[in-house]
Amino acid sequence: MNKKDVAIVLAGGIGVRMEASRPKQFLDLSEKPIIIHTLERFEKNIQISLVAVVCHMDYVEYLDELVKKNGLKKVYKIIPGGETRQESSFIGIKNCSPGTECVLIHDAVRPFIDDKIIEDTLTAAKETGAAGTVIDTADTIVVTEGHFIKEIPDRKNLKRIQTPQGFCYKTITEAHEWALKKGIKDATDDCGLVLAMGRPVRAVSGSVFNIKITDQADLSLAEKFIAMVQ
Amino acid sequence: MNKKDVAIVLAGGIGVRMEASRPKQFLDLSEKPIIIHTLERFEKNIQISLVAVVCHMDYVEYLDELVKKNGLKKVYKIIPGGETRQESSFIGIKNCSPGTECVLIHDAVRPFIDDKIIEDTLTAAKETGAAGTVIDTADTIVVTEGHFIKEIPDRKNLKRIQTPQGFCYKTITEAHEWALKKGIKDATDDCGLVLAMGRPVRAVSGSVFNIKITDQADLSLAEKFIAMVQ
Numbered sequence: 351m352n353k354k355d356v357a358i359v360l361a362g363g364i365g366v367r368m369e370a371s372r373p374k375q376f377l378d379l380s381e382k383p384i385i386i387h388t389l390e391r392f393e394k395n396i397q398i399s400l401v402a403v404v405c406h407m408d409y410v411e412y413l414d415e416l417v418k419k420n421g422l423k424k425v426y427k428i429i430p431g432g433e434t435r436q437e438s439s440f441i442g443i444k445n446c447s448p449g450t451e452c453v454l455i456h457d458a459v460r461p462f463i464d465d466k467i468i469e470d471t472l473t474a475a476k477e478t479g480a481a482g483t484v485i486d487t488a489d490t491i492v493v494t495e496g497h498f499i500k501e502i503p504d505r506k507n508l509k510r511i512q513t514p515q516g517f518c519y520k521t522i523t524e525a526h527e528w529a530l531k532k533g534i535k536d537a538t539d540d541c542g543l544v545l546a547m548g549r550p551v552r553a554v555s556g557s558v559f560n561i562k563i564t565d566q567a568d569l570s571l572a573e574k575f576i577a578m579v580q
Numbered sequence: 581m582n583k584k585d586v587a588i589v590l591a592g593g594i595g596v597r598m599e600a601s602r603p604k605q606f607l608d609l610s611e612k613p614i615i616i617h618t619l620e621r622f623e624k625n626i627q628i629s630l631v632a633v634v635c636h637m638d639y640v641e642y643l644d645e646l647v648k649k650n651g652l653k654k655v656y657k658i659i660p661g662g663e664t665r666q667e668s669s670f671i672g673i674k675n676c677s678p679g680t681e682c683v684l685i686h687d688a689v690r691p692f693i694d695d696k697i698i699e700d701t702l703t704a705a706k707e708t709g710a711a712g713t714v715i716d717t718a719d720t721i722v723v724t725e726g727h728f729i730k731e732i733p734d735r736k737n738l739k740r741i742q743t744p745q746g747f748c749y750k751t752i753t754e755a756h757e758w759a760l761k762k763g764i765k766d767a768t769d770d771c772g773l774v775l776a777m778g779r780p781v782r783a784v785s786g787s788v789f790n791i792k793i794t795d796q797a798d799l800s801l802a803e804k805f806i807a808m809v810q
Contacts, residue, residue, distance in 0.1 A: 482729055484722060489740040490769055491721055492714060492783070493733070499712055499781040502741070502772045503723070510719040511732070539720055542732045551729040553722070567801060574797075 353451035354399040355472055357392045357424075357514075358442035361385055361405045361413070361458035362431030373406065374563060375458040376416075380576040384563055385413070386420050387461035393422050395468050398454065402427045404442040436537045440526040446519065452476060453522060455540050456514040459563045462575060463514060467557060474552040475516030480525075482516075482541040483556030484509035512556045515540050521549060583681035584629040585702055587622045587654075587744075588672035591615055591635045591643070591688035592661030603636065604793060605688040606646075610806045614793055615643070616650050617691035623652050625698050628684065632657045634672040666767040670756040676749065682706060683752060685770050686744040689793045692805060693744060697787060704782040705746030710755075712746075712771040713786030714739035742786045745770050751779060 361375045375385040385403075392398045401422075405413050407430035417425045429445050431438035439455060446453060452475050456463060467483055474481035487508050493501040517525075517540065525543040529535075537543050541551045563569055591605045605615040615633075622628045631652075635643050637660035647655045659675050661668035669685060676683060682705050686693060697713055704711035717738050723731040747755075747770065755773040759765075767773050771781045793799055 482722070484724065484729070487719075487721065489717075489742075491717065492712070492739050492741045492771075494714065494737055494739050494783045497783055499714070499739075499741070499771060499775065499783045502769060502775060507724055509722050509724050509729075511722045511729070512719075539732060541722075541729060545729065545732060553724045553727055553729045567804075570800075571797060 354447065354449050355397055355452045355454065356446045356450045357398045357401045357454045357456060358439070358446070359385070359388060359392070359401060359403045359456050359458050360431075360435070360438055360442065361403055361409075362435070362438040373409065376409065376412070377569065379461060379563070379569065379572050382420075383416060384461050384572075385458045386416060386422075388456070388458050388463065389417070389422050389425060390420070391461070391463050392468070393424050395465050397469055397472055398424065400447060401425045402429060402442050402445050403458070404429050404431045404438045406431055434536055436526070436529065436535060436543075439540055443519075443522055443526060450519045452516055452518055454514045454516045455522075457562055460513060460560055461563070461572065462557070462559045462561060464557070464560075467514060467554075467560060470554045471514050471516035474554045475518060478550050478552045479518045479521040480516070480541060480544040480549060481552040481554050483512045483514055483560070484553045485512065485556045485558055486510070509553065511539065511541065512560055512562070517544070525549070584677065584679050585627055585682045585684065586676045586680045587628045587631045587684045587686060588669070588676070589615070589618060589622070589631060589633045589686050589688050590661075590665065590668055590672065591633055591639075592665065592668040603639065606639070606642070607799065609691060609793070609799065609802050612650075613646060614691050614802075615688045616646060616652075618686070618688050618693065619647070619652050619655060620650070621691070621693050622698070623654050625695050627699055627702055628654065630677060631655045632659060632672050632675050633688070634659050634661045634668045636661055664766055666756070666759070666765060666773075669770055673749075673752055673756060680749045682746055682748055684744045684746045685752075687792055690743055690790055691793070691802065692787070692789045692791065694787070694790075697744060697784075697790060700784045701744050701746040704784045705748060708780050708782040709748045709751040710746070710771060710774040710779060711782040711784050713742045713744055713790070714783045715742065715786045715788055716740070739783065741769065741771065742790055742792070747774070755779070
């Protein structure tokens, strides 16, 4: 059996922050749902073999129609999500096809993932077992303790973590099983679980364009990005 | 002599990030230069007695005309800035009038500072000696070491620091003198100098609206904020 690299797209959110009729991943960006832009990036990438989408159960059927309508061939499973992000992520992992070598876990609402990010993350994950994409922080970050500022760490060692995050299939499966044994249930980040387990995680350069669309201002910015490249 | 609270507005930047004919603090926001919006907030606040502006030397005269044209009575000094932010900040501090009790150091390009932020920061500064305004981080922040992610600190203890930052006059003067003795010349943050000297710094709640306008996207967002309240 050939080894495969699988993208797991997390679309479980119901988008409480965006006042709209549909979850934000289904809102239109340049006349096409945001999630379709995201899935098309994986469809066109030569290294990704298959795509599994973890989706809120109320939208599984709707997404299935969108996938068919847009001719996306790599999406082989649309799976109802769990109660938490951690659970949804593990559901995606457990639903990867046999022979999966690496997984790339990605937010549905980051439609500007590109080939370079996908390939750099997979390469680092294969070398180290786990890799997360990071970008510089625009602001100065401080550490607080109660009502006091305790420390201003050197900004050059602080980064904002994005998705995709890439993992050897064995590493991320072990990390999720380990977390459940430890009673950890609300992790918002897969790299965090691998770190907590004591394994190394590589930092890969992400992109300032790989934004997460969580509100109307992000959506306006995303429209500008699309206009820039057209 | 009555004790006074003085605002020091830092407008030293020449705005290399914004492709425009003038430094960003002089660009129009709702038909008025950004810095005039900022100065008006202090003009209207009852706790601030005087405002000192530290400005790039090429723009001192231009700003003086703007201040007169807009009838700003509290701006009593416009001083040419230094080579670094730290130097400009210290120049502002040294140019405060006799009898200054507290200073509020603020970026010229944060025009949405409001009375609550000004007063909360001054109150905390009077109690503790130093105070900085902070807001939550929207992103997950990680600590990197070379090409590896070493730690994902608990997000609830990480904050983004903004301006204003408020200080007892004696505390901030000592911090700057201490820094120069130690050879520290490139501090980008006044609270950081007080912390480095080993003194406590309070964390005061800032506001997500108190944005720093550094590029065209920020300026568009600022226009939206203005439209919201009109």
